[in-house]
Amino acid sequence: MTNREEKTQKIAKMIIENARGSLYTSMRYLDLAIFALTPEADRNIDPCGTDGSRFFYNPAALTDRYLRLPKEINRDLLHSIFHCLFRHLWSCKKYSEEDQIYWDISADIAVEYLIDSLDVSAIPSIVSRYRTYIYKRLSLEMEILTAEGIFKSLKQWDISDSDFKIMYKSFRTDDHGYWQRPQGSEKTPPPQSNPNCDGSDNPPEGIANATKETDNNSKWEDISRQTAHQAEQLNQTAGDGENDLIISLKAANRRRYDYKSFLQRFAVYGEEAKPDPDSYDLAFYTYGMELYGNMPIIEPLEYKETKKVSDFIIVLDTSASCEGDAIQAFLNQTFSILKLRDSFFNKTKIHIIQCDNKVRSDTLIETSADLEKYFRETELKGFGGTDFRPAFEYVEEIRKNLTNLKGLIYFTDGEGTFPSSPPDYDTAFVFLKEHYHDPKVPPWAIKLILDKEELMK
Numbered sequence: 001m002t003n004r005e006e007k008t009q010k011i012a013k014m015i016i017e018n019a020r021g022s023l024y025t026s027m028r029y030l031d032l033a034i035f036a037l038t039p040e041a042d043r044n045i046d047p048c049g050t051d052g053s054r055f056f057y058n059p060a061a062l063t064d065r066y067l068r069l070p071k072e073i074n075r076d077l078l079h080s081i082f083h084c085l086f087r088h089l090w091s092c093k094k095y096s097e098e099d100q101i102y103w104d105i106s107a108d109i110a111v112e113y114l115i116d117s118l119d120v121s122a123i124p125s126i127v128s129r130y131r132t133y134i135y136k137r138l139s140l141e142m143e144i145l146t147a148e149g150i151f152k153s154l155k156q157w158d159i160s161d162s163d164f165k166i167m168y169k170s171f172r173t174d175d176h177g178y179w180q181r182p183q184g185s186e187k188t189p190p191p192q193s194n195p196n197c198d199g200s201d202n203p204p205e206g207i208a209n210a211t212k213e214t215d216n217n218s219k220w221e222d223i224s225r226q227t228a229h230q231a232e233q234l235n236q237t238a239g240d241g242e243n244d245l246i247i248s249l250k251a252a253n254r255r256r257y258d259y260k261s262f263l264q265r266f267a268v269y270g271e272e273a274k275p276d277p278d279s280y281d282l283a284f285y286t287y288g289m290e291l292y293g294n295m296p297i298i299e300p301l302e303y304k305e306t307k308k309v310s311d312f313i314i315v316l317d318t319s320a321s322c323e324g325d326a327i328q329a330f331l332n333q334t335f336s337i338l339k340l341r342d343s344f345f346n347k348t349k350i351h352i353i354q355c356d357n358k359v360r361s362d363t364l365i366e367t368s369a370d371l372e373k374y375f376r377e378t379e380l381k382g383f384g385g386t387d388f389r390p391a392f393e394y395v396e397e398i399r400k401n402l403t404n405l406k407g408l409i410y411f412t413d414g415e416g417t418f419p420s421s422p423p424d425y426d427t428a429f430v431f432l433k434e435h436y437h438d439p440k441v442p443p444w445a446i447k448l449i450l451d452k453e454e455l456m457k
Contacts, residue, residue, distance in 0.1 A: 005059070009041050012059035015066050019073045023081075026122040029230035032223045033081045049175035050080040052089050052216035056178065071124045075115060078123060079173045082111040085224045086252045088147055089179045090217045097182060099155070105164075106151040108171040109134065110248075113145045117244045130170050144244070146251055180213050225253050254449065260337050262428075262448055263409075311349045311402045315391045317412035318382030319356040326432050327380065330411045335371050349402060355391040356382035362394070386416035392423060415439050 001009075016039040023034050037055040047061040055077060066073055083089060088107040095103045113135055116127045135145070142149040159167070228249035231242060314334065316327050331352075350365040352374065360381035363374055388410060395408065407426030422444035430448045431439050441447045 008063055009059040012041065012057060012062045013039060015062060015073055016055070016057060016077070019077045022071075022074050022122040023078060026120045027118075029227055029234045030081065031230075033085055033227055034077075036219070036223055037081065037084070045175050045177070047175070048076050048080065049178050050084060050089070051178035052084055052213075052220060055080055056175075069124070071122065074122050075124060075126075076173060078115060079108075079111055082114060083107060083174070084220045085227060085249065086110070086147065087217055087220055087224070089176075090213065091147070092176075092179050093182050095151075095182070099151075100181065102151055102154050103147070104176050105168055105171060106154055107147040107176075108173060109138070109150050109167075110145055110147040112171050112173065113138075114245050114248060118242070128170065130166070134167070134170075144247055144251060146248065221253065224249055228253060259333055259448075259450065263334065263337050311404045312406045313351045313353060313391075313395055313408040315353045315355055315408060315410040316380075317356065317386060317410070317414065317416075318354045318360060318380050319386040319412075319414060319416075320383045322413045322432075324380055326413065327411065330430070330432070331375070334409075351395075351398065351402075352378075353391055353394065354381050355387075355394075356384040357387040358384075358390045359394045362398070386412065386414045388412075388416045389419050392419045395423070418442050418445070 020034050020039075024031055037050055038053065040054045040056055041059050042049075042056040043058060043060070045056045045058050047065065048055065048057040050056065062073065065076075086107075088103075088111075092100060092103045092107075112131070115123060116125060116131065116135075138145055138150055138153055141153050228246055231246050231249070314331075316322075316330075318327070348366065352363045352365060354360040354362075361378075363370075363378060365371055365374060391410065392408075395405075399405065405425050407428065408423070409428050409430060411430045411432070413432040418441070422442065426446065427444065428446040428448060429439075429441050430450060432450055439447070439449075
């Protein structure tokens with residue numbers, strides 16, 4: 001390394017440290033994220049990027065950029081930090097080789113939208129007419145601009161090569177070469193450079209070590225959750241930009257639940273007339289049969305304690321906003337689980353109630369034949385407003401016919417009026433949201449949010 005290169009690298013390092021300080025001063029809730037990336041020089045990167053552990057920067061390009069646009073360095077660093085907070089580096093593994101370029105631009109648009117929304121003096125605003133157009137068009141298709149949502153939209157748009165180049169030039173900020181691509185992907189390979197600039201051909205540790213990938217992903221998931229919490233605490237009077245960031249972080253950190261496991265929360269313990277092979281030693285049983293001919297030394301218990309779905313209520317929101325195909329998909333998933341072997345007690349009762357702003361129908365399901373008939377013959381009724389109270393009032397009327405009511409599942413895609421007091425059984429609201437929204441429910445209710453795409457699988 002020449003003296004000039006050494007001096008340039010030293011200046012570049014000071015610029016990066018200054019950028020970190022500026023971001024910390026302006027957005028203290030980002031403290032964990034800002035200092036989670038270790039700055040490292042990489043002469044071959046264009047102009048900066050991250051692998052989840054380090055923030056790589058090109059010293060020559062950085063110093064030149066700083067002389068022209070000093071605050072742009074703050075923005076570049078924040079861009080990479082946001083990629084990490086939303087785990088864009090690792091999410092790209094979900095997409096095919098052909099879709100990698102769409103994922104790259106989708107992640108950049110999502111990040112740039114959030115940065116453009118911030119009213120922070122340390123971050124320069126570069127909201128061009130083209131960016132405003134893209135943001136508005138996307139906002140018509142989703143409540144909040146997430147990379148996943150943007151990806152789906154861009155795949156549906158008829159984008160010519162020339163238009164795609166304009167979009168790429170407008171939003172491209174950093175080098176995604178260190179991102180964790182699907183195995184065998186050749187569209188956007190890691191940069192063939194060594195971050196320490198020593199001429200070595202060894203790949204960076206963040207790319208070579210699969211365990212490190214997982215650790216980084218988990219680390220940033222923790223940082224992201226803490227950042228969202230700190231942002232809420234420190235920004236009680238937050239502006240629109242901070243609110244968008246908080247909502248986006250919550251969307252990214254929303255845990256995915258397996259609906260089958262969720263439904264099992266409504267299972268109860270009960271006894272069935274069924275041998276329990278775990279309650280006795282088979283060796284003693286066999287020995288007795290051999291010794292006495294037809295008299296085992298120990299008999300199995302006649303009853304076995306099992307965990308199965310007991311009596312419960314399914315309420316379907318048939319208001320105007322709830323789509324029939326979504327309701328059908330929800331029922332298909334629910335009953336495919338219930339019809340699995342050993343899912344039912346012999347005397348299980350399941351009421352399927354249709355309700356918008358009042359109860360429209362109630363169907364009792366006791367057998368598999370009842371299920372098949374329901375799917376064949378039942379039509380949805382209602383399509384008015386959304387009010388949750390009538391369904392709960394109706395359940396109280398039929399409680400005398402339910403000897404072992406475990407809980408109620410309310411499937412809805414909207415927000416309605418909740419009962420003023422909690423029922424004495426478990427209650428779950430399953431919300432269908434194609435894009436992220438966090439509906440408020442009373443503290444006594446369980447909340448599950450399903451994406452339409454997941455439900456329709």
